[in-house]
Amino acid sequence: MTEKLFDTVLVANRGEIAVRVIQTVQRLGIRAVAVYSDADVQARHVRLADEAVRLGPAPARESYLDIDAVVDAARRAGAQAVHPGYGFLSENADFARALEAAGIVFIGPPVASLDAMADKIRAKETVSAHQVPVVPGIADPNLSDEQLVAQADEVGFPLLIKPSAGGGGKGMVAVHAAADLPAALASARRTAASAFGDDTLLLERLITSPRHIEVQVFADAHGTVVHLAERECSLQRRHQKVIEEAPAPLLSAMDDGGGALRARLGQAAVNAARSVGYVGAGTVEFLVSDDRPDEFFFMEMNTRLQVEHPVSEEVVRVRGRRQDFVELQVRVAAGQELGFTQDDVGLEGHALEARVYAEDPANGFLPSTGQVLTWEPPRGEGVRVDAMLFPDTPDEQPAITGFYDPMIAKIIACGVDRTEAMQRLDGALATTVLTGVTANLAWLRDLAALPAVRQGALTTTMIDEMDAWSPPALSAAQLAVVAARLAEVDRSASSERVGAWHAADAWRAVGAPSPALTLEVGGETHSVVPADDPDVAASDLDVRLDARRDPRTAWVRRDGVTWRVHRLSRSELLSAARAAAAARRAPDGAGSPEARTPMPGTVVAVHVATGDRVEAGTHLADVEAMKMEHPVTAAMAGTVTVHVAVGDSASADAVIATIDPDPASD
Structure with missing residues (x-):
């Protein structure tokens, strides 16, 4: 079928999903209209549309969550339909109603379906009446925090707090002891209100050794409902999926290849x-116990396209042909039939997807912001990349800000079996260049x-239970090579100026030269003498400099690992010396008297007031950035002075509060 389905479709999203949808819409001969905020003026999806x-x-x-603005943009663009992508307004029933009132097609489910599944409490009640098993818990939207605490023993500990609205794991908190429940409820309500505009919560039994299995479904307006097999999404960190795959290893390892369980899960998803x-x-998402794989429970239904849909696209075949899920969405929204039944659906091969986030795994996975300097995506057989970054324009990459989710790309690898797909994924990750x-x-x-x-023995808790991660260290010889490259930038800059006073080398008017540079790598500083011949010293290093935008920083790659190496300036060295002096004045073992936010964001809670006395570890405030709350705590005991209020914007490393330390005791 090649007929035009709509004249114009507006894509109400950003990032890699907007790029992905626009490409399919244009392939179908449809005019694609993008929307953007001031932070995305130069974004790839904007230029592609x-x-x-x-x-x-x-x-x-x-911007992206402003329903009136998006509907007005669709009207002005003459769009007959709107594709919402995922996140933002994709599961917002009010948005679907507004489009319906404007005579614009929502490329998504009916409003009634959105209403029913958006509320997790109502969703559980609805599907349980249609032979779909649900997790035991408390699902009463009228209960206060105090009432939830009073009834929590009925669920038992450990338990899971879940926002009734929204999805993606935001606001979900595991609680292992009754004493921790009040604070966890307060935090979950703040996150739910901020992310979804609804702070209703429910409590569920926390399933031990859980595996996250989800089933892709498609339905048309003519009565056909099918499932397109399952995905395993058990590799998660803080309820956010990290690596997904299809088909699920749990099912593939069964004696019958998972056929019987696949059929049961699929039927439950179709029923839902x-x-x-x-x-x-x-x-439709299910929790499956690793200990009892024959037992599964409905979690929720995501009424949209999933982030991880590419792995299903790569393995699902309909009458032997691969399917474009966005195309299917557009065709169904235009009133067409799916054109196939469950008997036409099969599987071929295996696929995995790894989500590439701008974050620092060695520093608590704090999101990273800044200007992308280099993006060289992997290529090769069985490798697919969905990204918000430009693949062939290194000088025009966008900046990563703290306003949105930190995911910037998805790397998908497929093969004839899981072993080949895993090998291809590793090779793709190793050859990806991002600086x-x-x-x-x-x-x-x-x-x-x-x-x-590797063995497919996955659970949703295994990442959170892992030890802290750190990359391998650069050797002294390798640091010397990097120091030489950074020194070259200074020499290049000084060659344009005349006179000894402008020299950037070791020359001094008084005293002996000091050629060593102070380099910071992963929070540690090193005094390094530049190598005499860097080309010979470490030919295996890939050193990327950006003398124009960030002349004191080098991005260094080796064996698929990337390090940020920063040369400290005199002012930065002075600030470090002052901080060290302040720490020396504090009691033994205390940290810095300044409580700082590790990244830019918005202050969403302040738990102390100026003049309060606090202990080391006291929870001072919460800063929200990239859809996550980051607690700011006191490093020492003393009297606190608070420098922010709820609603304030905080830059990276901003001082949230200072502690006047207690006098050192004997």
């Missing part, structure tokens, strides 16, 4: 979709290389 419409300022609530009159693409921001590429390789992961 046939037209782009500004929504508003950078904050999502003032039928229970709400579903139309379009959706995903300018810290990313999780090396950590993903180490994760995928773990024996348990």
Whole structure:
């Protein structure tokens, strides 16, 4: 079928999913319109689209989450339909209603389906009435925190707090002791209110040794509902998926290849979709106990395309042909039939997807912001890359900000079996080049290389239970090579100026020269003498400099690992000396008197007031960035002075509070 389905489709999203949808829409001969915030003026999806419409300022609530602005953009662009991608407004029933009122097709399920599945409490009640097993718990939207605490013993500990609205793991908190429940409920309510505009919570039994299995479903408006097999998404960190794959290793390891369980899961997913009159693409998520794989429980239904849909696209065959899920969405939204039944669906090969995040795994996975300098995606047989970055324009990459999710790309690898797919994924991660921001590429390789992961013995808790990760260290000889490259930048700059006073080398008017540079790598400083001949000293190092934008930083790659090496300036050395002096004045063993936020964000809670006395470890404030809350704590005991208020924007390394330390005791 090649007929035009709509004249114009507006894509109400950003990043890699907007790029992915725009490419399919244009392939179908449809005019694609992008939307953007002020932070995304130069984004790839904006340049790729046939037209782009500004929504508003950078904050999502003032742009991508502004229903009126998005609907107005669709009207102005003459769009007959809107594809919401995932996240943002993709599961927002009010958005679907607004489009319906404007006479614009929502490429998604009916409003009634969105309403039913958006509320996890209502969703559990609905599907359980249609032979879909659900996790035991408390699901009453009228209960206060105090009432939830009072009834928590009925669920038992450990338990899981879940926001009733939204998804993606945001606001979900595991609680192992009753004493921790009040604070966890308060934090979960803040996150739910901020992310979804609804702070309703429910409590569920925490399943031990859980595996996250989800089933892709599609339904048309003519009564056909099918499932397109399952994905395993058990490799998660803080309820955010990291590596996904299809088909699920848990099922493949069974005596019958998972056929019987696949059929049961698929039928349960189809029942869940039928229970709400579903139309379009959706995903039904289940928890499966690793100890009892024959027992599974409904978690939620995501009423949209999933981030991990590419792994299913790579292995699902309909009458032997690969399917484009976005195309199926568009065709169903235009009123067409799916054109196939469950008997036409089969599987071929294996596929894995690794999510590339701008984050620092060696520093608590804190999101990383900054200007992308280099992006060289992997290539090769069985490798696919969905990214928000430009593949062939190194000088025009966008900046990664703290306003949005830190995921910047997905690397997908497929093969005839899981072993080949894993090998291709490792090779793809090793050859990916990303500089300018810290990313999780090396950590993903180490994760995928773990024996348990190689064997498919996965659970949703295994990453959170892992020891802290750190990359291998650069040797003294390698640091000397990097120092020489950084010194070359100074020499190049000084050659344009005349006179000894402008020299950037070791010359001094008084005293002996001091050729050593102070380099910072992973939070540690090193005094390094530049190598005399860097080309000979370490030919295996790939050193990337950006003398124009960041002349004191080098991005260094070796064996698939990337390090950020920063040459400290005199002012930075002076600040470090002052901080060290302050620490020496504090009691033995105390940290810095300044409590700082590790990254830019918004202050969402302040738990102390100026003049309060605090102990070391006291929870001072919470800063939200990239959809996560980051606690700021006191490093020492003393009297606190607070420098921020709720709602304030904080830059990276901003001082949130200072502690006047207690006098050192004997």
